[in-house]
Structure formats: structure tokens, C-alpha cells
Amino acid sequence: MRGTAIPAATLTSPDVLVLGGGLIGLVTAWRAAGRGLTVTVVDPEPGGGAAQVAAGMLAAVTELHYGEETLLELNLASAARYPDFVAELEDATGLDTGYRACGTLTVALDADDRAQLRELHALQQRCGLETQWLTGRECRRLEPMLAPSVRGGARVDGDHQIDPRRLATALLRACERAGVVFRRSRALRLLVSRDRAAGAALEDGAQLHAGQTVLALGSRSSTLEGLPPDAAPPVRPVKGQVLRLRMPHARHGAFLSRTVRAVVRGCPLYLVPREDGELVLGATSEELGWDTTVTAGGVYELLRDAHELVPGITELPLAETRAGLRPGSPDNAPLLGPGTLPGLHLATGHYRHGVLLTPVTGEVLAEALTSGELPGLAEPFTPRRFAASPAQELQEQPA
Ligand code: GLY
Helix, strand or coil: CCCCCCCHHHHCCCCEEEECCCHHHHHHHHHHHHCCCCEEEECCCCCCHHHHCCCCEECCCCCCCCCCHHHHHHHHHHHHHHHHHHHHHHHHHCCCCCCECCCEEEEECCHHHHHHHHHHHHHHHHCCCCCEEEEHHHHHHHCCCCCCCCCEEEEECCCEECCHHHHHHHHHHHHHHCCCEEECCCEEEEEEECCEEEEEEECCCCEEECCEEEECCHHHHHHCECCCHHHCCCCEEEEEEEEEEECCHHHHHHHCCCEEEEEECCEEEEEEECCCCEEEEECCCECCCCCCCCCHHHHHHHHHHHHHHCHHHHHCCEEEEEEEEEEECCCCCCEEEECCCCCEEEEECCHHHCCCCHHHHHHHHHHHHHHCCCCHHHHHHCHHHHCCCCHHHCCCCCC
């Protein structure tokens, strides 16, 4: 009986072993291969995971939070890279990533929501960001499907969107074209030899050795066996339930022309209209461990708030419901580059901004893998900032 051919690069040790083939693992692999490194990615289903759930907002400005001004710099840097990144990726693969430079409108429904949004607007202005306050009437002039009760909002023309599913498909193809090898199995255990990361043991029984290993397992990054306690990233899963609806074909732009974010009686909500007629509606934010159940309550709350905001939404076909896990870190910012264990790099903890931070993460990790140094803009995101708070205290193992 003939066995499945194993590519030669898996028989030798690659320069880089990337554990996790989500957007972050894929972009790291692609960019590292572009620097001349041999790369293997370990994932049972590359391109799966959070990329299949995320809405794909590139929301550096509208998803700004108090105390996250340092992260804002990285988010803006990544947003600025998006047009060239997409052009290069589409050129390399011939695939459309669904990037839309459509801007975002953030709106408020009642007086309290308006006050909250005013505060955010003031913060955005203090940070020197481009954002324009609008009355409710001006909001509805831009997006006529909004409810008459909308009290006001902010127009942010620089926050765009991409389709994360298309992005994942394109990155996968780009990796394949760049010679990245895929090992469709699960990474079970980090191999450590002489106090240095040396590769990983896989569910299929193989042991892959590599000069450098990248931990890019998203919310599961801290669950890899064999991680020394002070090298395990303090990353936890934060569940998000997301719905996908279909807008009427002839009227895509007429339904909503740009991303609409909202605060509806204190609850955040977003609607992301794609050119192909998909309308993504999200998202819950739940700290429930590894649970990815779509619940009646989650769907109800999203639809209830969306209906208050855009009453016509109840006419649309509901195409899909899904839940994913954001990799949350203690300061809501990613962990990038070398940690405390030599030979191990981290690319995880991207929380709400995994899609936005994809281009800059690939660039930063490729630089760290080739030079051993983090570029200046990524220095605040070194995993070493958490060296004193091992992940084990923060979460339990998945079932
Ligand atoms: N950035 C969108 C979310 O985390 O739901």
C-alpha cells in the first residue's frame, strides 16, 4: 500500500515551526517564508478558528477604549499597512480578500448611549484621530435604514473592513505558493531541549523539530503542554456570538453602505455590510471558558438591539449563527515576539483586534524571527511584560 507523500521539508527541520494556522499563524508563516526561512505550520484545519467567525472590522478608531492608547499606536500602524498588504496578497494569490474602504458610522440610541459615545468621541479627538460628530438626522442621511430614534453619532471615514474568511483563504494560498509546509494535525506538547524550545509533539504522533517555534494558537495558546510556567502566555478565551444575514441583492448599498457600530441601551453592537450581500451582526462578549455554544439568549439580544437600531433587519434571511473565542490578555493587547524561553516566539493575545493586527503582526514576527529583535513599534507588546504572572493562575484547561 502506498503511503501519503510527506513533503521533504517535513523530514528535515524547518527554520520555523508555527503552531496554529489562524490568520496570525498564517501571516507569520507567509512573511517568514518571504524572508527566506523554511516554515512549517501545524494546524488540523488551517484558516479555521476565529477567522471563520470574526466580522473583520478594521476599527482602530471606533474600537478605542480608555487606557488603550499604546495599543492604539499599533492598531493605527496596522490599519495604515492594510491597503498595501491587501494589494500584495491579492497580487500573490489572484484572490479577492473583500477589503472595503467604506468607513464607519458609530451611533447612539438613547440619551445615555449618546453621552457614552460623546465621551468616546472626546477621547478620539484627544488622541488626534479623525472623527466627526453628527446629529441623529445627519446619521440617517448617511444611512437611511437607521431608526428615527437614533440620537447622534460619529463618522469615522478611516475605519474599514475586510472579509476574514477570504483573507484566511488568500493567506493559505500565499503560504502554499511561498513554500510553507502544512502539517494537518494538532500541536500537543512543546519540545524543550537544553532550556530552549525545540519544536512540538503532534497529535498524529510526529515530533517536529525546528530552530524557532512560534506559538500562535489564539485563545488556546496557554494550553500547550510542556510550556514552562513562566513562558505560558496569560491568554484566556472571550466568547463572541455572531450572526450572518443576507441583504436583498439589488439593494446591498441601499440597506447599509458602511459599517455601523452602535451603543444600544448600553450594549455595544455592530453591523458590517459586505459587497456580496452578507451582513455580519455582532457580537456578544462572554467569559465562559471554552464554550462555543450559540445560545437563544445571545441571538435574541443581538437581534433585539439590531432591530431597535435598524428595524428593517427583521426582514432579512438569517443565514448563519456562530460563536468564536477571542484570545484575551490582561491588558487587551497582543503578545509579540520572543518570550522568556529561548527559541519560542509568541503571536497571540490579539483579543478584539486579530484581523486588524494581521499585517503588522506578520511584519513584526518576521523581523523577530530573522534578527532576534522586536521592531520599535512592537516593543510595548513583548510577552516579557507578563513574566511575573504565569497563565496557569488565570484559567483552567479546556475539556
Ligand atoms: N472586534 C470585534 C469583536 O471583538 O467583536
